[in-house]
Structures are given as C-alpha cells and as structure tokens.
Amino acid sequence: MFYILLVPGLVVLAYVFRQVVVIGRSCKSNTKLHGKTVIVTGSNTGIGKTTAIELAKRGARVILACRSKQRGEAALQDVKRESGSNQVVFMQLDLASLKSVRSFAENFLKTEPRLDILINNAGLYMMGRTEDGFGMMFGVNHLGHFLLTNLLLDRLKECGPSRVVNVSSTAHNWGRVDFDCLNTHRTLRKGTSMLDSFGIYGDSKLCNVLFTHELAKRLKGTKVTCYSLHPGGIKTELQRNADATVQMILSNLGKFFFKTPLQGSQTTLHCALQEGIEHLSGRYFSNCTARSVYAKARDDAASKKLWEISERFCGI
Ligand SMILES: NC(=O)c1ccc[n+]([C@@H]2O[C@H](COP(=O)([O-])OP(=O)(O)OC[C@H]3O[C@@H](n4cnc5c(N)ncnc54)[C@H](OP(=O)(O)O)[C@@H]3O)[C@@H](O)[C@H]2O)c1
Ligand SMILES: *[C@@H]1O[C@H](CO)[C@@H](O)[C@H](O)[C@H]1NC(C)=O
Ligand SMILES: *[C@@H]1O[C@H](CO)[C@@H](O)[C@H](O)[C@H]1NC(C)=O
Numbered sequence: 001m002f003y004i005l006l007v008p009g010l011v012v013l014a015y016v017f018r019q020v021v022v023i024g025r026s027c028k029s030n031t032k033l034h035g036k037t038v039i040v041t042g043s044n045t046g047i048g049k050t051t052a053i054e055l056a057k058r059g060a061r062v063i064l065a066c067r068s069k070q071r072g073e074a075a076l077q078d079v080k081r082e083s084g085s086n087q088v089v090f091m092q093l094d095l096a097s098l099k100s101v102r103s104f105a106e107n108f109l110k111t112e113p114r115l116d117i118l119i120n121n122a123g124l125y126m127m128g129r130t131e132d133g134f135g136m137m138f139g140v141n142h143l144g145h146f147l148l149t150n151l152l153l154d155r156l157k158e159c160g161p162s163r164v165v166n167v168s169s170t171a172h173n174w175g176r177v178d179f180d181c182l183n184t185h186r187t188l189r190k191g192t193s194m195l196d197s198f199g200i201y202g203d204s205k206l207c208n209v210l211f212t213h214e215l216a217k218r219l220k221g222t223k224v225t226c227y228s229l230h231p232g233g234i235k236t237e238l239q240r241n242a243d244a245t246v247q248m249i250l251s252n253l254g255k256f257f258f259k260t261p262l263q264g265s266q267t268t269l270h271c272a273l274q275e276g277i278e279h280l281s282g283r284y285f286s287n288c289t290a291r292s293v294y295a296k297a298r299d300d301a302a303s304k305k306l307w308e309i310s311e312r313f314c315g316i
Contacts, residue, residue: 014256023259024232024287027269033060037114038272039152041065041093041145042122044075046236047167051119051265055272056083063112065093065104065122095122095144096130098314105151115155117272120145120208121167125201126241127192134313135187141204146211147314153224160223161278164215165271168208170230170286173294174199175206177302182309194243206297207306209284214303216282225281227271232286233257234264 033055043052044066056062056079064079066072072090079088091107094100108115123141130139149164156162181189188203189196212228219226235258239250250258270288271277283290284297296302 018256022232022257023263024266025270025289026263026266027273027288029270029273029275031058031273031275033058033116033273035059035114036116037061037063037112038117038119039063039065039108039115040119040121041095041148042067043079044068044071046238047231047234047261047264047268048119048121049075049079050261051121051268051272052079052088053083054262054265054269055117056080056085056088058273059085059087060117061087061089061112061114063108064088064090066090067092067094067096067100067122093148094131095140095148096136098132098144098147100131101144101147102151105148108152109155114159115152116159116162117165118149118152118156118163119165119167119268119272120149121165121268123167123169123205123238124241125197125238127197127200129187133186135185135189135200137200137204138182138186138188138207141201142207142211143310143313145208146310147316149215150311150314150316156224157222162224163272164212164224164226165268166208166212166226166228167231167268168212168228168284169201169205171198171202172205172209172230172297173202175202175204176296177203177206177210177306179305179309186313194246209293209297210299210303210306211310212284213282213298213300214307219281225278227277227281228284229267229271230284230286230291231264231267232259234259234261236261236264 038060040052042048043064076090093104128136188200209228235254280290284293
C-alpha cells in the first residue's frame with residue numbers, strides 16, 4: 001500500500017516543486033500596446049524572442065535589435081508568424097561595437113517616431129574582447145546597453161510614460177565592480193579561468209543592477225521608469241560558450257530545474273507591462289515581484305562611479 005502511494009506522491013511533489021519553485025508567477029497584466037513601439041535587444045533566440053512575440057501579440061510595434069542579419073531575419077519571420085502581427089522590424093545592432101550602437105540609434109531615431117519600452121535583454125557568457133577592446137561581458141552586457149539607453153533617452157522622455165527594462169541575473173549576487181581593473185585593463189577581472197568567467201558574468205550583471213539604481217535617480221521628475229530583473233534559470237542558448245561539462249550538466253538538469261523561454265520571459269513582461277509599478281522604479285525584480293538586494297547592488301557611490309566611467313568609455 002505504501003509503495004503504491006509513494007510513486008504518485010513523488011510525482012505530485014515534483015510537479016508542485018516545479019510549478020512553485022522553478023516556474024513561479026507569470027505576468028498578469030492585460031495591458032495592450034497598440035500604437036506603442038518596443039525595442040528588444042538580443043531577440044533572435046532565448047527569452048528575448050519569446051518576449052518579442054508576446055509584445056507583438058499585444059499590438060506593439062516590435063523592433064528586433066540583433067547582431068546577426070541572418071539570425072535576425074529568420075527570427076523576424078518566426079515572430080511575425082507566431083504573433084500574427086506584421087508590425088515587427090529587424091534592425092542590426094551589435095552591442096560589442098560602440099560604432100554599431102551609434103548607427104543603430106541613428107537609424108532608429110530617423111525611421112521610428114516613438115519609443116515606449118526599451119528592453120535591454122541581450123547578454124552573453126563568453127570571454128574575449130569587444131571591437132573597442134573592452135572585456136566582452138562588460139562590453140556587451142553593460143557598456144553597449146549603457147550607450148544605447150543614453151542615446152535613446154530623449155525619445156523615451158518625449159513618449160512618457162515609458163520604461164526601460166534591464167535583464168540582469170541572480171548572478172549579480174556574486175559580482176563586484178573593480179574600478180581599478182576597469183580603469184587599467186578595460187575589463188572587470190583579469191583572470192581567464194572558468195571561475196573567473198563565472199565571476200565576470202556576475203560582475204557584469206551587478207553593473208546592470210547598479211545602473212538601474214543610478215538611472216532611476218537621474219530620471220526622477222521625468223515620465224520614464226526603469227527596472228532590472230532576474231528572469232529565472234531558463235533553457236536557452238546562453239550556455240553555448242561554456243565548457244562542455246558545464247553544458248552537459250545544464251542540459252540534463254535543465255529539463256526539470258529550468259524554465260522554458262516563455263516562462264522565462266514573464267518577469268520581463270511584468271516589468272514592461274504591469275500597471276502601477278512606477279513607484280518601484282530602479283528596483284530589482286524576480287518572480288514578477290520587487291526584491292530587496294544586497295547593499296552592494298544599491299550602493300549610491302558605486303553606481304555613480306560606474307555611470308561616470310561608462311560615460312568616459314563611450315565618449316559621451
Ligand atoms: N538563461 C538563463 O538561465 C538566464 C538566467 C539569468 C539571466 N539571463 C539573462 O537573460 C538574457 C537573455 O539570455 P538568454 O538566456 O535568452 O540567452 P541566449 O539564448 O543566448 O540569447 C541571448 C541573445 O543575446 C544576443 N547577443 C549576444 N551578444 C550580442 C551582441 N554583441 N549584440 C547583440 N546581441 C547579442 C544573442 O544573439 P546571437 O544569437 O547572435 O548570439 C541572443 O539573441 C541575458 O541578459 C542573460 O544574461 C539568462
Ligand atoms: C513565486 O511567487 C509565488 C506567488 O507569489 C510563490 O507562491 C512562489 O513560491 C514564488 N516562487 C519563488 C521561486 O520565489
Ligand atoms: C541597464 O543597464 C545598462 C547596462 O548596465 C545601462 O546602461 C542602462 O542605463 C540600464 N538601464 C536601466 C533602466 O537600468
């Protein structure tokens with residue numbers, strides 16, 4: 001009798017665990033976006049793509065800002081088909097090149113009259129250097145988005161109430177920002193081991209949270225609000241550059257412990273759409289809820305310093 005109940009009991013427990021702990025809440029907002037324009041960076045795959053599909057379904061004009069023309073155009077067809085909308089546009093943007101960020105912004109500002117929501121979603125887990133000689137994860141996950149956001153800020157202000165949403169990660173909890181290293185080596189840490197790469201990913205995601213903190217202060221008195229978030233653990237292509245063993249572990253555990261991209265885009269959608277969260281501008285969300293963060297992630301001096309060094313690096 002005991003064993004007969006044990007198996008279904010475990011199945012139910014596993015199901016509940018997956019629903020509550022892994023998947024969590026989903027975005028409940030019914031906000032429609034007809035007449036509004038949204039940019040989603042890194043939207044050719046992963047949670048960026050599902051976010052783009054969901055926003056297009058709600059009527060938004062969606063700009064897919066992706067680095068590869070080929071992957072971007074393939075995604076354009078998928079997003080149009082799956083959302084049933086033809087208000088979807090691909091525009092080339094390589095966040096590892098400040099020149100590309102500038103030409104994207106120029107092109108966008110020239111051809112699109114509105115910007116209502118900017119979703120800084122693109123991110124990578126990869127060592128190396130950007131075109132401009134910055135550490136790759138600092139350059140793409142932080143600096144490229146920093147410049148992009150700044151170049152688009154006036155348009156966001158004109159179209160307020162508008163929002164900036166930064167996809168960060170719980171990995172920011174193990175990050176730190178070493179300003180001396182940034183100053184001398186244009187990268188977050190000098191090492192190249194697997195541990196260093198985990199470290200640098202966390203550092204770059206801490207930069208996202210600090211930026212949101214500083215940006216919210218700079219946006220006081222405007223109708224632009226901003227949010228950073230952890231989307232959860234999701235089965236996407238993010239681990240594609242990780243070591244083979246890490247990839248194998250992730251792909252096996254992933255089936256149970258990770259979310260699907262659609263589940264993984266819920267907190268992004270919540271920050272982009274939920275009515276009445278404006279007073280939470282600058283905060284960090286996960287599981288569709290504002291969370292408290294460690295002191296280092298709301299450090300006023302560090303966020304100001306990071307803002308200033310980023311301005312200098314971008315020449316703005
Ligand atoms: N998956 C997770 O468990 C998890 C957890 C916490 C946070 N996140 C964050 O969620 C965000 C989305 O990640 P994902 O899991 O959906 O990963 P993904 O499947 O690897 O998608 C990342 C996207 O970013 C793009 N990208 C990378 N480098 C770029 C560059 N230089 N310029 C423009 N776009 C670039 C990629 O384009 P290509 O296809 O051309 O490379 C791709 O579209 C990231 O910020 C990541 O840090 C993910
Ligand atoms: C997510 O939120 C739901 C509802 O508030 C809660 O029941 C669940 O435990 C949360 N999950 C996590 C992982 O925080
Ligand atoms: C998002 O993060 C990027 C990079 O860290 C930063 O440039 C941008 O200002 C941030 N925006 C918001 C709203 O936090």
